[in-house]
Amino acid sequence: MARPEAAAAPAPALPAEFYARPVLEVARELVGCVVRHDGCAGAIVETEAYHEAEPACHAHVGLTARTHILFGPPARAYVYRSYGIHALLNAVCEPEGVGAAVLIRALEPLEGLERMRRRRGLERPEDFCSGPGKLTQALGIELELNGSDLVGGPIAIEPPPLGRPAPALIAGPRIGITKAAELPWRFCAAGSRSVSRPWPRRAA
DNA sequence: CATGGGATTGACT
DNA sequence: GTCAATCCCATGC
Numbered sequence: 001m002a003r004p005e006a007a008a009a010p011a012p013a014l015p016a017e018f019y020a021r022p023v024l025e026v027a028r029e030l031v032g033c034v035v036r037h038d039g040c041a042g043a044i045v046e047t048e049a050y051h052e053a054e055p056a057c058h059a060h061v062g063l064t065a066r067t068h069i070l071f072g073p074p075a076r077a078y079v080y081r082s083y084g085i086h087a088l089l090n091a092v093c094e095p096e097g098v099g100a101a102v103l104i105r106a107l108e109p110l111e112g113l114e115r116m117r118r119r120r121g122l123e124r125p126e127d128f129c130s131g132p133g134k135l136t137q138a139l140g141i142e143l144e145l146n147g148s149d150l151v152g153g154p155i156a157i158e159p160p161p162l163g164r165p166a167p168a169l170i171a172g173p174r175i176g177i178t179k180a181a182e183l184p185w186r187f188c189a190a191g192s193r194s195v196s197r198p199w200p201r202r203a204a
Numbered sequence: 205c206a207t208g209g210g211a212t213t214g215a216c217t
Numbered sequence: 218g219t220c221a222a223t224c225c226c227a228t229g230c
Contacts, residue, residue, distance in 0.1 A: 176211055
């Protein structure tokens, strides 16, 4: 069943079962995976986990118009507006009925660099996707993609490319939150220059 | 229906 | 280091 164009086919997206697991596992394993949208792609170098049981998670307030995506089936995108300006991309995790998601906080640009540069209006690739609001701008991800499928939808997340094994991880507290700020639910690729913020001197 | 608070970024002192 | 921009939506009257 070899398709003639198989050599150029992109890697298959991670299956829904990948996301239907404890959100901390998924947050760790997503580092090194590839996010693809609209001709651009980047390797995830930073994630954060959110779960309804802790107050920093939007789903903590229960089922509302804003959070129903988080409680829905896994492998969907949860995209919301932050500070009235930025769109932030999450992957909904855990079985349907559990409100949890992984925030994609930073990428290392891999493909579509010129398109990213145009959308970001900046020159240096390490500035394209080094933050959760930056990467959605670079990849052209907006609120209309909230609820879209991550398996076969406009946004795809693929396993780490061959020859690019999953990097060593560093864990630390999540960024920019005031509640449950002590939980070490932020995960970064060790040594990456594309993370949103440098690590404090304490290594993990 | 009015209000207040962000899972941020970029510009500025 | 500080701070404003800007809008969705949860909450409370």
